[in-house]
Amino acid sequence: MLGRVRQFLIHISGTFKRLDENYLVEHLDKEQLLLFLKLSKSDAQHSIRVAKAMEKHAPEELKYVYAGIGLFHDIGKTIRPLSVIEKVILVLVHAVMKDGLRKLVRFKSVESYLGHGRSGAEILEMRGIFYNTPWVRDVVRFHHDLPEHYSDDDEINSKFNKAMDSLKLADNDN
Numbered sequence: 001m002l003g004r005v006r007q008f009l010i011h012i013s014g015t016f017k018r019l020d021e022n023y024l025v026e027h028l029d030k031e032q033l034l035l036f037l038k039l040s041k042s043d044a045q046h047s048i049r050v051a052k053a054m055e056k057h058a059p060e061e062l063k064y065v066y067a068g069i070g071l072f073h074d075i076g077k078t079i080r081p082l083s084v085i086e087k088v089i090l091v092l093v094h095a096v097m098k099d100g101l102r103k104l105v106r107f108k109s110v111e112s113y114l115g116h117g118r119s120g121a122e123i124l125e126m127r128g129i130f131y132n133t134p135w136v137r138d139v140v141r142f143h144h145d146l147p148e149h150y151s152d153d154d155e156i157n158s159k160f161n162k163a164m165d166s167l168k169l170a171d172n173d174n
């Protein structure tokens, strides 16, 4: 609970800071940048923090991909942006109800909060982002609701699992 409150305070404070434009230009092409900028300011700040944290711990050959996952993991939130009040309520209700929040999914704000992984993956698919690495879109798709690992039996599953672990860690800390 305290972790979530701390996360929320960091979230709000990001609203007053400048976006790290250099980082964005280094990692995104023009079309991707326009998509990214549809995120609310605080979601954009969060995504940049997650991208940097993931990149730092990524295997050398996947640094760029990990940064991309961090930048776009919450892109589904652009479909139905939440107001600050809605976020406060949802964070508190989620902390209390945990998985029981799913029962409230008929509320549009709850659907957006719970379903943004899936809608994010669809946005990326539609735009051909991560076209050559579909497993990356699956990381975005399942980042809040995949309870278990895929088995590590092939190279793609193992990449998927490692990236998912990295995203969950970075997402929680940022």
Ligand SMILES: [Fe+2]
Pocket: 073, 074, 116, 117, 143, 144
């Ligand atoms: Fe998310």
Ligand SMILES: [Fe+2]
Pocket: 046, 050, 073, 074, 171
């Ligand atoms: Fe996130």
